[in-house]
Amino acid sequence: MLSISNFHVSVADTPILKGLTLDVPAGEVHAIMGPNGAGKSTLGYAVSGRPGYEATEGTVTWRGEDLLGLDPAERAAKGVFLSFQYPIEIPGVPALTFVRTALNAQKRARGEAEVSAPEFLKQVKAASKALKMDFDMLKRPLNVGFSGGEKKRMEILQMALLEPSLLILDETDSGLDIDALRIVADGVNALRGPERSMLVITHYQRLLDYIKPDKVHVLAAGKIVASGGPELAHQLEAEGYDKYLPVAA
């Protein structure tokens, strides 16, 4: 279970998250919705350990272990994966090389045997086929010159290969047309399982038609201000976030 309690996060001394509390039990998918500027992306960065996102109060534990004392790579080895809203371009590092390096770094950190090159290639071929990705693209530098949709598929491909246990999807639907959205959502749904928890951060309800959440939370002004079932997302889509803003203010 992911357990976040009274979480305060500041960026450049400006408080962004102000006492956020949230539990995501194993096997569940929770959606975080909220207006722009509510702190949605900050939540993803702070849980994954981005430098500059300073936790000033509260706790974050994953499977009972404290995450806040760990560096980003250690959190990754514990199973934390953040799918970026804007995946970063890494010039000069072929995508295949990058993913294999990352996978083996995680395996080393966990004391597991590294994956061999032929075995890795087999896994990549299967995973890229499922995501309808051109295998040759993976020989190119990671995300360089990729379209928005290709970058998001690349994130899902990494997810499939790294097999994280805590998945945080930050605005995964942005920049995707409807076909790409379906492929990406299928990729995410294939990873659902009793041991995995997912936090799906999104501004729009649309993504949740494809990735059905167990619970929906509204994040406004740095706090969870409402929680409910999937119907809450539809209500937000119909009514907007206005009614949550005075509460938060």
Place this chain on the structure above:
Amino acid sequence: MNLATRIDLNDVSSFPSRRVEQWKYTDVRRYLREVPAAAERIDVEVDGGPFRALCTNEYQTFGNGRTHEGDNLLKGFGRKGLTVRPDAPLLDAIRFVSDSAFGGWQASLGYTVGPNDHVVLLESYEGRAGAYIANAAINFVVLEGGRLDRIVLADDTAEAISISRADVTLSEGSEFNQTILTTGAKLQRFETNVTHPGHGATVRADGLYALTGDRHADLTSIVTHAGPDGQTSQLIKGVVRDTARGVFQGKIVVERGADGTDARMGHHALILSDRGEVDAKPELIIYADDVQCAHGNTVGNLDESALFYMQQRGLSAEEARALLTRAFLFEVVDRIEHEGAREEVRTWLMESS
């Protein structure tokens, strides 16, 4: 101007100080105040060096400036030399091996590429030990339609003073491609002066420095376009750590009448420490009207968001830095056309950066 700055180790007055504009970042006189003793004779295996697996043709090895015939070139600067005229695409190697506590050597040679010949020249500076003073000068001539790919690997010691100068004279329709890769020395400079006739001749003058400790590397080049329709491209990249200092001085001169010149210069450096230093002086001097010239120069640090992204996927901060740094430098290596040489250089860089 060029003759005035030619260094002769037997003549203290030829040692430039920072008061000479072209040498202001590489002050030889500060480190060298008198004529050094001639470096002793050393034994050098004839077919060693970083390119031993590749070389198929001529192999010229200098041990402390001496050829295997035993000449002491400190006393005979400018008179001894080697001229190679290969008649088919070949891989040549020139090795300068240095090993001396404080002795100096200098060597000079001429190297000519015949009409329509193609040579890949693999040049290495191999510092074994000591605070030696090395001074190498090569005169390259590439005749009409000829092509010279010069690849230089420099592994001097941290105590050495090492100066290397190349004067390159091209002919119409010829091609000169250069990649210099260096880890620096106490004071080190690679200078390349190219006389570019235009008329379809092309020049690529690339370089890379990867410096640690208090090492210094200076990549200086002057490409002078004397005739129309010549092309020059230059990509220099560098990484400095600790208190190291990287210097790039790139000058492209387009003389009157050299219309249709296309010249592009880029220098990009990473400073990965608080006390590292990079001095860059890109210059385009243009006297012709119809030319395309561009230069770009950046000095910065590794991209923080890329570092976080890589760490989020499980790479340690150290691994992420190393991978990004290498990727940054490999852009220069990737421009080497000869596959075998490119792979040797890549391996060398993996071990050196």
